[in-house]
Structure formats: C-alpha cells, structure tokens
Amino acid sequence: MKYISLILCTIILIGILVFGGINSNLSTTDNNQYLRIHIRANSNSEIDQNVKYKIKDSIVDALIPILSNCQTKESAYETLSNQLNYIENIADNILMENNFNYKSKAKLAYENFPTRTYGDLTLESGFYDALILELGTGTGDNWWCVVYPPLCFVNGSNNVNTFKSRILEIINNFFD
DSSP states (O other): OOOHHHHHHHHHHHHHHHTTSTTTTEEOOGGOOOOOEEOOSSSSHHHHHHHHHHHHHHHHHHHHHHHHOOOSSHHHHHHHHHHHHHHHHHHHHHHTTTTOOOEEEEEEEEEEEEEEHHHHHHHSSSEEEEEEETTTTOOSSEEEEESSSSOEEOOTOOOEEEEOOHHHHHHHHOOO
16 A cells, blocks of 8 residues: 555656646746735834734744645635634734734735746736735835745745645655
8 A cells, every 4th residue: 555655646746747836947927826915014114114024924923824724726715814804913913012003904805916036936927816914004115925825935034934835745744
C-alpha cells in the first residue's frame, strides 16, 4: 500500500511540475484564480503606517489557520465572508490598544490592482476579488498580498511568512 501511495504522490508531483503548478518563472493573467488581501492605512503618517503593520501581522496570524483547509478560491472567499467581523475586531482592538480614535472596515470586493510580483509569481494588473481592510479613512499607503492560493504574506521587514501547501504537507508527511 505504501508503494502504491508513493507512486501516486510521484504522479501528482510530476503532473504539477509538467502542467504549470510549479515554475521558476511563473506568471499568469487569469485573475479569477486569486483572492487577494489589501490593508489600507488611515494616512501616510509614520504612526498610521506603523499601526497598519501591527494590524497586518495580527491579521496574517489569524488568517493562516482559518484558510489553511480551504481547497478552492470559492471556499476561501466564503470563509472570509463569514469572518469579516472577526477581522474588524482584531484590527479595532489593535487600534484601541494604540489609542487611535478611528476604526476599521472589512469587506470583500472586486477591485483593480497594479502588477505585483510575489517571489517567482507575477500577477498582472487588473481586477481581482480581494479582502479589503480599511483603517480609518483608508487613504494612506497600503499593503497587499494573496490569500488564495496561499502564496505569501510579506511584512514590512521583508520577512516572509508562507502558508504551507496542503499537497506538499501530505507528501512530506508521507515520507516522514
């Protein structure tokens, strides 16, 4: 049985490599595959930008377990739609702890994004479904990334927190 599973995992991995699942210079124009996240600061003041990154770190930490079992973009979208109040509460608590008098507003929207590169993946400019989190007026510099497929979360210090691929996790567990 273990031998059959090994063959199956090998076939899946080869299929991913051959049909574009993994590519060292990956680029796509199919915006419908992705669900992005966009956190908009209240302003460009240093204090508003600093709290944006604190909120981003907490939101990323909260989303990793929530989205880790989502197998489709639709599932991730639905999961996030049920968590908007939770996301706002996380942001609002951080704003309150840091003595800000404004709140956040989370929503799912279809919005225009510029071209953005995440490691080896380039997402072309265009409209994408996205989780939008506005802090206060939401008119300051912002941070964005991709929550589905869970490709990356990059913070202001250039450290990368990456969701683990479910397939890679299964394959790694098999060989352990």
